[in-house]
Amino acid sequence: MKNGFVIFLAAFAVLASSWGAFVLAPQLQLGGAKQVTVLNSTDVYPASRPGEAAQGLQIYRANGCAACHTEQVQQDGVACDVVLSSAGKNPSVVSNLISTLKLEGITEEAAQAAADQITAAGGKVETHILATGPDIARGWGLRHSVAEDFLYDYPVQLGGLRIGPDLADVGRRLPDANWQLLHLYAPKSVVKGSLMPPFRYLFETKKIGSTPSPDALNLPKEFAPAAGYEVVPKPEAKHLAAYLLSLHADVPLYDAPFTQLSASTNAPANKP
């Protein structure tokens, strides 16, 4: 073994460099991550998840939801809309000018140039920044995910496969806890033809006592239990629903800017 020392050094170098790349470098990049300030505001982001939602993260993990769902919205870039807020003293001049300009879905430079022209003609404009890309177009988020979105999550449930929709922002999209519970108990009861498996064991079917439980599910006939019985969520189901409602990635940040428009924009029309 006269080359023993060389082999040791080579093995050491390989292990040390992979440790550096996979452990040390991410730790240096993200280990010190902390709350950031929301764009154009003094609020900090994110707030830690409330207790029930933090417990729900463990239910999400234990049930393998991340096998079918991601929590990472991707984005290609941004597009700008230039919106007239006041036509000023010469509205006809401004409206003539506007009819010659492209003002929607343009680059930042084009938006700045258009804004300069309109301002020179006496009008006032606002520039709206919108994130673009397939995930955004599906309504899965208002911006791409950033490391801070997961600051208080352990383990982080990024997921790698999308059998179902991305859930990074599902709390904004589907903010009704009852809908979430019905969907977990019987996905087909709220989404026609849903391929998601039901999670019935998170619920209990029991005989109705002297009065029905206040949190019994209001199921459509074909999913309802036998007469005299009711379906009530176990604490696990409630925690999971609280976690889903806590999934919000909807504030603009320095790393991921966008203009906040009314809350209803982007909400799918067929869901609550």
Ligand code: HEC
């Ligand atoms: C076998 C794959 C699979 C698993 C496992 C799975 N889902 Fe789904 N999920 C889907 C599919 C497919 C859809 C789309 C159809 C629908 O909305 O029911 C969906 C939809 C959803 C939606 C509605 C999202 C939207 O934007 O409409 C939520 C919320 C959701 N799942 C939560 C969960 C949770 C929580 C778990 C774990 C308890 C889970 N899913 C496990 C496949 C899965």
